[in-house]
Amino acid sequence: MDDLRITYRGSRGEVPAVRGISMSLEPGDTLGLAGESGCGKSTVAGAILRLLPRETQVTGRIVLDGDDVLTMSFGKLRAVRWAGASIVFQGAMHSLNPVHRIARQIAEPIVLHEGLSSDAAEKRAVELMAQVGLPAWRASSYPHQLSGGQRQRVMIAMALACSPQLIIADEATTALDVMIQAQVLALIKRLVAERNIALVMISHDLSVLADTCDRLAVMYAGKLVEDGPSHEVFAAARHPYAQALSAAFPTVGDPAERRNPHGLAGDPPDPSNLPTGCSFHPRCPVVRDDCASTSVELRRARDDWRAACLRVEEVA
Template sequence: MLEVRDLRVSYGAAPAVRGVSFTLGPGSTLGVAGESGCGKSTMALSLLRLLPATARITGEVLFKGENLLTARWSRLRAVRWSAASVVFQGAMSALNPVRTVGDQLSEPILLHDRTTPKQARQRAADLMESVGLPPERLRAYPHEFSGGQRQRIMIAMALACRPDLIIADEPTTALDVMVQAQVMDLLARLVRESGSAVIMISHDLSVLARLCDTLAIMYGGRIVEHGPARDLLTDPRHPYTRALAGAFPAIGDPASRRNPTGLPGDPPRAIGDGCAFAPRCPDAGDACRTGEVLLRPSGPARSAACVRVPEPRDVRVPEGEIHA
């Protein structure tokens, strides 16, 4: 359903996404993780050309065979919400504070489904009920809801036109752990019922493992490891994935709680030759600092961009290509 080929995004001379490629099938869930500034949100928002005009995007984003990067604006407007929708990070800033949630839920339905206002209102009421909110509150404004409730409204809005693809950009970042768990369970249930494909972005690997079939770890604007979610968490192959997994202390494990493993340094501001992670990698050698380090097979349905990962003899996949 979605095929991304050599996606590159830059803001002026600064590259934000560098040659990302992946495919996503119907009903699949792909989780994208990495530090702030690694290119996750830029990559996701560029798929529907939601970035500011200062961003330069190249490559191909084939959605059902159509390249959205070259599509006309009229066609792109028809795809947004109806075929592909976004759950934005920070529901309070994404919702219009001077319009009722009922009006905001009804708007994409009226625009894309060509229904009557009465039918759109009924659909909005059904959406509110599906996310655990009383339909009677359609006349309320965003500030009258809690943070978790507003996030539920954003999820309902993303599902309003029954899209085939949902992009969730860190939808639980500002929520406490209890509400976060409720929202994630809700999103997982709604996705199962609708059969939509999902790209989920988060800093929390445990959150992604609950919802996603596969994970893609980004660093320096590239995917550095990809594979089944459980395998990446239990047996990470790339040093950066190991650092991410080790940054979360295990509850009930005193050794983990008192000595959490972190990663010194910051993400790269400028990227030169070799592996972008080499300046922070404890295992980096001379081979890591010269030439490009691209994704290579690291096991069944797995790939990692690391010269120290041995290439399995029985696995061969095209360079830089991943699937979900």
């Protein structure tokens, strides 16, 4: 992904949702993408498979296996979806067809992309269900007959059906209880490692991303503000915004923190009316005078770690 810029067109005119993002993943790489609602995470995910509204303006490059997704013909794009890259959405109940049985839905992309018969594809679907921990007898179930965690496993099985090179998990565990969330996250980690698949996981929860992904990228107001090793970013972020996200994670069993929870005042800026200079400066606890007039790009904090802050060294 090189200099990705995405602008929505609506009644208020043009609204910049993503403002120049560059990143790369190799097979087996795992990247966590974090940030508050409205920072552009899901917009990036939608752009990778060209799932954004038609009137959206997208510039830059998104290269998958040597081809730019943004310039592909629709026929080539259809071949890439599911087989080259697939996505697991947050609401599995809304993503699954309520009138089709589970095995048929998992088998559908296999029939379309690999040309197998319906019977052979459904047999493969049952094998995929076993990989994600669903019993074979569930193949004839409808989505409403499954729990939330089971439906999410069906979505993961569908995402794996055509052996893609890249899986995007967009808030895939947010709606699940903590026990089921832990099981689904462990499942994703195992399958990605076994199949050498690149993974982009989107979440508000830095602790989930730090536990699941090798790298962690933090977005704010449509831009990357930090990118580095996940455990180190979570424990000692270099950008004040990433620090605030990490500090908002509660310490279970600490009564002092329960009475005085950490947080960050205010909200992300309106994309159609961004502050000058660093977009975070109105909320920044360590702001200085030149932050309001200086637009800061990612700068090296270490060889494998970048942050978009004038005070990278001071914050560290």
